[in-house]
Structures are given as structure tokens and as C-alpha cells.
Amino acid sequence: MFLETKQLTKQFGGLVAVNQVDFSIEKGKINAIIGPNGAGKSTFFNLISGTHSPSSGQVLYNDKDITKLPPNKIAELGVARTFQTTNLFEQSTVIDNVIVGHRLRTNSTLFDAILRTKRYKREEQRCRDKAMEVLEFVGLTQVADQLAGSITQEEKKRVAFALALATDPEVVFLDEPAAGINPEETEGLAELMNKMAARGITVCLIEHKMKMIMKLADHIMVLNYGEKIAEGTAEEIMSNQAVIEAYLGGDASA
Ligand SMILES: Nc1ncnc2c1ncn2[C@@H]1O[C@H](COP(=O)(O)OP(=O)(O)OP(=O)(O)O)[C@@H](O)[C@H]1O
Numbered sequence: 001m002f003l004e005t006k007q008l009t010k011q012f013g014g015l016v017a018v019n020q021v022d023f024s025i026e027k028g029k030i031n032a033i034i035g036p037n038g039a040g041k042s043t044f045f046n047l048i049s050g051t052h053s054p055s056s057g058q059v060l061y062n063d064k065d066i067t068k069l070p071p072n073k074i075a076e077l078g079v080a081r082t083f084q085t086t087n088l089f090e091q092s093t094v095i096d097n098v099i100v101g102h103r104l105r106t107n108s109t110l111f112d113a114i115l116r117t118k119r120y121k122r123e124e125q126r127c128r129d130k131a132m133e134v135l136e137f138v139g140l141t142q143v144a145d146q147l148a149g150s151i152t153q154e155e156k157k158r159v160a161f162a163l164a165l166a167t168d169p170e171v172v173f174l175d176e177p178a179a180g181i182n183p184e185e186t187e188g189l190a191e192l193m194n195k196m197a198a199r200g201i202t203v204c205l206i207e208h209k210m211k212m213i214m215k216l217a218d219h220i221m222v223l224n225y226g227e228k229i230a231e232g233t234a235e236e237i238m239s240n241q242a243v244i245e246a247y248l249g250g251d252a253s254a
Pocket of ligand 1: 015017035036037038039040041042043046147
């Protein structure tokens with residue numbers, strides 16, 4: 001099994017934000033998690049990426065139990081994520097922001113950095129090359145040397161993708177990648193996600209834009225009050241009575 005959760009649960013005091021969720025992420029596909037505000041989607045991501053530790057249950061990745069690992073170890077294993085808001089260093093260039101992403105694949109120490117050893121210079125060059133490669137992939141080479149504070153909202157969304165891709169991931173978790181951008185830009189990001197999947201990178205995203213999800217996702221899970229209420233293809237989800245009642249408010253074409 002590629003990546004799966006077993007009875008994954010997170011309680012915040014008396015509130016059960018994620019409640020005994022069993023979910024398998026399909027390798028090489030576009031997986032999506034949908035559900036109303038407060039359904040537990042971001043918490044579910046946080047449990048997989050190690051930002052929160054679960055109250056109970058397990059996360060298995062390539063048959064290895066990663067439930068108790070810290071976020072940096074999980075990222076090293078090939079699991080990347082983006083956040084709803086990407087905090088870039090606005091006074092640094094786009095490429096300098098992205099270079100950081102590949103550092104988890106390097107071995108230089110503080111000592112190497114201070115003395116600017118050969119290893120440090122070699123690895124810095126590798127990080128820079130990787131940053132350019134992923135900026136090209138997301139279509140941002142033209143703004144590589146601009147300050148991150150000066151680029152558009154849509155370009156910032158693409159930088160978030162680039163940051164995740166710079167870690168050389170096997171799977172990326174994207175938390176509302178298309179929030180706050182217009183329909184045309186949303187279409188562009190959907191294309192980018194298809195391109196990632198075509199490259200063999202597994203995608204899992206949280207999104208509120210239903211039309212986009214129904215067109216894009218191969219495999220969808222619906223959360224409601226922390227519980228999985230449905231799972232399947234877009235067609236199956238759109239015709240699922242529990243989903244229509246709980247989430248779509250009776251209008252599956254919303
Ligand atoms: N750190 C926390 N401490 C206490 N409660 C939390 C914490 N994080 C989330 N919650 C609560 O857990 C529930 C699930 O929140 P979560 O952010 O995971 O939902 P979501 O489905 O991602 O919502 P949205 O679509 O609005 O982003 C909510 O009731 C939220 O208030």
C-alpha cells in the first residue's frame with residue numbers, strides 16, 4: 001500500500017476533529033479531500049505530514065509506520081505539503097525562496113557554510129539548479145529574480161508548488177491550492193496538477209472549488225464533522241445521497 005491512514009483520530013479537548021478515518025491514497029493519481037468548513041480536512045493533512053500527532057490511529061507510508069515521525073523526517077521520506085497561506089520571504093527573490101526547499105536533500109553543516117567548503121558550494125549549486133528546474137516546471141522562470149513580495153497572488157500559489165517540488169517528493173499534499181484566484185488562473189493550476197500526476201508525483205489536495213475537483217480528481221474522500229462519509233470517483237460522490245445532504249445542500253452541481 002502506498003499511503004494509508006488507519007482509524008486516524010485527533011481530538012482537541014472535547015472536539016473530535018478527525019474521527020477514525022481509514023483512507024488510502026492512490027499512487028500516481030489526483031486524490032482530493034472535500035467537506036464543509038471545519039470538517040477536519042486541514043487537521044487530516046497535519047496528521048499525515050507530522051505537524052500534529054494523532055490521538056490514536058496510524059499513518060503508513062510505503063508500508064512503514066510514520067505516525068510518530070517529526071515533519072522533517074516525513075518530508076525526507078518524500079511527503080511534501082503546502083499550507084493554505086504560503087509565507088514567503090517577501091524581501092528575498094523567488095529563486096532564493098525556492099532554493100531552501102532542496103536543502104533537506106543536502107549534507108552540508110554549519111561548519112561547511114561558514115568555511116564555504118567545496119561540499120557547501122557544490123550543494124548550493126545543486127539547490128540552485130533544482131530551484132530553476134522546479135520554477136520552470138511551474139512556469140515561473142520569468143520571475144525567478146524578482147522579489148517574492150512583488151509577484152501576483154497566482155504566482156505565489158505556483159511558488160508554493162515549486163517549494164514542495166524542490167524537496168523531490170513522491171507525494172504532495174496541497175491545502176486549498178486555488179483559494180483566492182480567478183477561474184482562469186484556477187484552470188492553470190489544475191493543468192499544473194495534471195502535469196505533476198503525469199510526471200508520476202502523487203497529488204492529494206483539499207479544495208472548496210467543487211467544479212474543479214469534480215473535473216480533476218481521480219479519487220475523492222468526503223469528510224463531515226471529522227468522519228469519512230463517502231469515498232469514490234467524482235461521479236460516485238456527486239450521486240451519493242449522504243454527500244448531497246451533508247455537504248452540497250441538495251445541489252450536486254454547486
Ligand atoms: N489547533 C487546534 N486546536 C483546537 N481546535 C482545532 C485546532 N485545529 C483545528 N481545530 C478545530 O478542528 C476542527 C477541524 O478543523 P480543520 O481546520 O481541520 O477543518 P477544515 O475542514 O480544514 O476547515 P476549512 O475548510 O475551514 O479549512 C474545527 O472545529 C477546528 O476549529
